[in-house]
Amino acid sequence: MTERENEPANAERAEPYARILDLTEAGLWIVLLVVGVLVALAVIRDGETRHRPSPSAKPAPGGLIEAEDLQVISKSRDFSFWEQDSSGFTGGYWSKNSHMFAHGTQQGDWIELRLPELEPGRYSLQLFMTKAADYGIVAVFVNNTRLEAFDLWSGRGVVPSGKLDAGEVELVGRKNTLRLAVEGKNPNAAPPYYQFGIDGIRLRKPRSVSGGDGESDAEGTSAEPE
Numbered sequence: 001m002t003e004r005e006n007e008p009a010n011a012e013r014a015e016p017y018a019r020i021l022d023l024t025e026a027g028l029w030i031v032l033l034v035v036g037v038l039v040a041l042a043v044i045r046d047g048e049t050r051h052r053p054s055p056s057a058k059p060a061p062g063g064l065i066e067a068e069d070l071q072v073i074s075k076s077r078d079f080s081f082w083e084q085d086s087s088g089f090t091g092g093y094w095s096k097n098s099h100m101f102a103h104g105t106q107q108g109d110w111i112e113l114r115l116p117e118l119e120p121g122r123y124s125l126q127l128f129m130t131k132a133a134d135y136g137i138v139a140v141f142v143n144n145t146r147l148e149a150f151d152l153w154s155g156r157g158v159v160p161s162g163k164l165d166a167g168e169v170e171l172v173g174r175k176n177t178l179r180l181a182v183e184g185k186n187p188n189a190a191p192p193y194y195q196f197g198i199d200g201i202r203l204r205k206p207r208s209v210s211g212g213d214g215e216s217d218a219e220g221t222s223a224e225p226e
């Protein structure tokens, strides 16, 4: 028998191997597809985990009023003041994972917010703001009385300010206002210099009046004050 006569038999014998190879190739693609899907799911789950507050991140204690919930009464001019999701910020924890971000502001700009209705009387006002490389110096007014100014510049990226004491205020009736005014900038500030962010505020009866409520002043958003 010659080589040529053997050819058809060899071809027939080769065919099952070819099928096996085809099946192997198909199997390989299926395995690659499954691995790809598993990797994609792992990436999505990792992203979800990173966007959740870490278990060690303490929510702000009771009494914190979200800046996101304060009604805007007026502004010096038309700049944006919007709720920005903070879950992508790595510098700390913001209550309810967002703050109000003032963007497009210049020196002298201000925004006025309505304070929630509380029993008239004296309160201590604390602010929980945001600091960043391009944030300005912001003065705080309640009912047109200037309290304190806070330098919101930070050389550590975007971070919560921690508790900022603005002093005591007298609240009367239902029309109390909180004004935040950009007064200047830190010499180290980066352009556009005059932005700011606010996470929330806290209004408490002063301890001397209430006789101490037992609450800890150490609580707040998780950042260390600078």
Ligand SMILES: [Ca+2]
Residues within 6 Å of the ligand: 066, 067, 068, 094, 095, 096, 097, 098, 099, 100, 198, 199, 200
């Ligand atoms: Ca907030």
